[in-house]
Amino acid sequence: MRRFTLIAVPYLWLLVLFLVPFAIVFKISLSDTALAIPPYAPTLDLSSGWAGLRSFFAELDLENFWFLTTDDLYWKAYLSSLQIAALSTVFTLLVGYPIAYAMAQAEDAWRPTLMMLVILPFWTSFLIRVYSWIGILSNEGFLNQFLIWSGLISEPLIILNTNTAVYIGIVYTYLPFMILPIYAALEKLDSSLLEAAEDLGCSRLTAFWLVTIPLSKQGIIAGCFLVFIPALGEFVIPSLLGGSQTLMIGKVLFEEFFSNRDWPVASAVAVILLLILIIPIVLFQRNEQKQREAEGQ
Amino acid sequence: MAQTVFAPWENADEKPLIQFKNVTKRFGDFVAIDNLTQDIYAREFFALLGPSGCGKTTMMRMLAGFETPTEGQILIAGQDMAGVPPNKRAVNMMFQSYALFPHLTVADNIAFGLKREGKAGAELDARVEEMLRLTRLTKFAKRKPHQISGGQRQRVALARALAKAPKLLLLDEPLGALDKKLRQDTQFELMDIQEKTGTTFVIVTHDQEEAMTVASRVAVMDEGQIIQVATPADIYERPNSVYVADFIGDVNILHGHASRNADGYDIAYGEGKPALHAKTTTNLGESGKCALAIRPEKISITAQKPAKVTNAIKGKIIDIAYLGNLSTYHVEIEGGQMIKAQTANTTRLERRSFTWEDTVWLSWTDTAAIVLEG
Numbered sequence: 100m101r102r103f104t105l106i107a108v109p110y111l112w113l114l115v116l117f118l119v120p121f122a123i124v125f126k127i128s129l130s131d132t133a134l135a136i137p138p139y140a141p142t143l144d145l146s147s148g149w150a151g152l153r154s155f156f157a158e159l160d161l162e163n164f165w166f167l168t169t170d171d172l173y174w175k176a177y178l179s180s181l182q183i184a185a186l187s188t189v190f191t192l193l194v195g196y197p198i199a200y201a202m203a204q205a206e207d208a209w210r211p212t213l214m215m216l217v218i219l220p221f222w223t224s225f226l227i228r229v230y231s232w233i234g235i236l237s238n239e240g241f242l243n244q245f246l247i248w249s250g251l252i253s254e255p256l257i258i259l260n261t262n263t264a265v266y267i268g269i270v271y272t273y274l275p276f277m278i279l280p281i282y283a284a285l286e287k288l289d290s291s292l293l294e295a296a297e298d299l300g301c302s303r304l305t306a307f308w309l310v311t312i313p314l315s316k317q318g319i320i321a322g323c324f325l326v327f328i329p330a331l332g333e334f335v336i337p338s339l340l341g342g343s344q345t346l347m348i349g350k351v352l353f354e355e356f357f358s359n360r361d362w363p364v365a366s367a368v369a370v371i372l373l374l375i376l377i378i379p380i381v382l383f384q385r386n387e388q389k390q391r392e393a394e395g396q
Numbered sequence: 397m398a399q400t401v402f403a404p405w406e407n408a409d410e411k412p413l414i415q416f417k418n419v420t421k422r423f424g425d426f427v428a429i430d431n432l433t434q435d436i437y438a439r440e441f442f443a444l445l446g447p448s449g450c451g452k453t454t455m456m457r458m459l460a461g462f463e464t465p466t467e468g469q470i471l472i473a474g475q476d477m478a479g480v481p482p483n484k485r486a487v488n489m490m491f492q493s494y495a496l497f498p499h500l501t502v503a504d505n506i507a508f509g510l511k512r513e514g515k516a517g518a519e520l521d522a523r524v525e526e527m528l529r530l531t532r533l534t535k536f537a538k539r540k541p542h543q544i545s546g547g548q549r550q551r552v553a554l555a556r557a558l559a560k561a562p563k564l565l566l567l568d569e570p571l572g573a574l575d576k577k578l579r580q581d582t583q584f585e586l587m588d589i590q591e592k593t594g595t596t597f598v599i600v601t602h603d604q605e606e607a608m609t610v611a612s613r614v615a616v617m618d619e620g621q622i623i624q625v626a627t628p629a630d631i632y633e634r635p636n637s638v639y640v641a642d643f644i645g646d647v648n649i650l651h652g653h654a655s656r657n658a659d660g661y662d663i664a665y666g667e668g669k670p671a672l673h674a675k676t677t678t679n680l681g682e683s684g685k686c687a688l689a690i691r692p693e694k695i696s697i698t699a700q701k702p703a704k705v706t707n708a709i710k711g712k713i714i715d716i717a718y719l720g721n722l723s724t725y726h727v728e729i730e731g732g733q734m735i736k737a738q739t740a741n742t743t744r745l746e747r748r749s750f751t752w753e754d755t756v757w758l759s760w761t762d763t764a765a766i767v768l769e770g
């Protein structure tokens with residue numbers, strides 16, 4: 100009984116917070132737009148009994164999914180999102196790993212402070228932080244002012260409203276998600292392993308490559324997923340920092356939903372996005388499990 | 397003495413492989429190694445013995461290059477090691493904590509150092525195979541370190557350090573986690589390897605028997621200093637201090653006052669008790685305060701006071717510890733001090749001649765006891 104309750108809690112959680120909303124979205128994606136509230140048809144009317152239920156199901160179809168294939172906007176948006184998410188994950192890793200490494204090397208007394216500094220940005224609204232990047236990156240922004248003042252450039256760099264700005268925004272926003280799991284892995288690393296590697300003939304650099312990197316692999320994988328998954332559906336950053344040519348599926352979804360008020364197509368976009376995400380999510384879960392097993396010893 | 401005796405430290409022409417010259421190591425203001433000077437010769441099996449925290453691992457780490465001496469110099473093969481990184485030293489160390497790579501299999505752990513020196517293919521496989529066989533790990537070659545037992549892990553660490561066949565091998569408690577049988581077998585393997593390859597071993601151990609079995613010389617350490625360095629037999633038979641006598645093996649210490657008499661000293665160890673006599677070449681200082689160290693197995697235990705024996709003390713048996721092949725009698729002598737005497741159990745247990753509360757005589761010859769300052 101106790102065992103059952105323990106298992107039931109996470110499943111109930113999953114059911115209420117994931118499966119039910121997903122079922123609703125999925126149902127909408129099978130519906131048609133309508134000038135009504137809510138703006139789609141059919142809606143489930145249980146008062147008319149069996150017949151009502153049957154006609155309800157009869158009206159559902161895959162039309163919206165079919166529609167997504169007819170306009171190349173959608174698959175281009177998916178592809179471009181995948182590309183932007185993947186590239187920014189790589190950039191985040193390149194920036195995040197050295198930071199995590201430095202934190203793990205720092206003296207014990209410093210670590211809580213450094214950890215605090217990494218988490219601190221979360222205390223301000225995400226939206227405000229992204230907005231403030233506009234002030235930094237725009238043509239008259241701080242960055243250009245500084246570069247012109249220092250004489251490095253004479254014309255302002257055009258960064259805002261380009262994909263570069265989106266990359267900067269994503270790397271900045273998701274950096275803590277990359278740093279924390281890598282730091283957790285590096286902190287556990289036994290320094291005598293590096294000594295053993297050196298003793299057996301490795302230079303510092305080879306020891307890093309052959310011991311530190313493999314032993315922080317789980318942290319790297321976790322961090323990459325934690326950045327890649329939300330970045331793929333990112334909407335705020337591309338719409339605030341990106342330009343008209345920045346194509347991301349989150350933006351498309353938002354426009355279908357709010358500008359076109361086409362809930363069914365928006366839902367279909369969301370369902371496909373979820374299906375794409377399921378692959379990395381499952382891989383991520385597997386990685387977590389493997390890590391638990393390895394630690395379980 | 398026969399010519400085959402291995403004793404390079406007695407030969408003034410011999411160049412030591414390792415030289416500690418006034419080495420001091422401090423961690424903050426804590427002195428871990430205290431002005432230590434010591435030579436270790438090629439092909440030696442040098443054992444470091446000492447209580448926990450006396451600086452054994454620190455000495456090893458300085459040799460391997462993980463710590464730099466605060467003061468003084470370390471030379472290996474005549475070359476000053478200051479500034480030479482660990483990977484540039486022909487030294488391999490087996491870590492007290494094993495430091496096995498958790499992401500590599502047993503075989504890959506052993507192969508790690510070999511690959512760094514460019515070995516590959518059949519040559520590499522053969523060497524790894526040989527090491528696996530030597531440490532009896534062949535069955536576990538494919539497992540990860542967390543999938544094997546503590547003793548097996550220790551053997552992997554040993555195999556990994558041995559694999560590169562370095563000139564100098566540092567083993568920090570290499571056999572502590574093994575059962576007695578396997579430990580003895582491995583000790584003989586190590587001695588065998590040493591004989592075949594001529595490798596110099598410096599080994600830390602908490603097991604005196606092990607030090608006695610394998611070592612060419614034993615160094616007894618205390619608080620960052622080496623108290624005595626000598627062959628196992630000398631350390632046991634001729635300790636230079638109460639500390640060493642007490643640290644190596646079982647010993648009875650009788651404190652007393654010594655006065656010169658003929659070829660040794662007469663030692664008064666208590667009011668109104670007859671003096672004990674010990675032959676010695678040691679010269680005690682003016683004060684005459686001394687400690688007499690007597691090993692339990694050198695004391696005979698009899699029911700009657702033996703005739704014509706130099707030293708005899710009467711006492712009462714308080715406790716008997718049966719150790720299988722030996723029995724240790726704890727005998728209380730006049731004045732309350734407890735003396736341990738050991739006899740071989742040549743007869744069966746039921747036919748033991750003494751039992752609890754028996755009054756007995758303890759006796760030893762004038763060469764059995766060691767006169768020490770104290």
Ligand SMILES: Nc1ncnc2c1ncn2[C@@H]1O[C@H](COP(=O)(O)OP(=O)(O)OP(=O)(O)O)[C@@H](O)[C@H]1O
Nearest residue numbers: 423426428446447448449450451452453454455492
């Ligand atoms: N990095 C360090 N910082 C501060 N103190 C240290 C450090 N390393 C060792 N010590 C201290 O130096 C002393 C000697 O340590 P060491 O590890 O050499 O002892 P050991 O003889 O190997 O002991 P054991 O038999 O328990 O392994 C200990 O008191 C230890 O606390």
Ligand SMILES: [Mg+2]
Nearest residue numbers: 452453492568
């Ligand atoms: Mg130690």
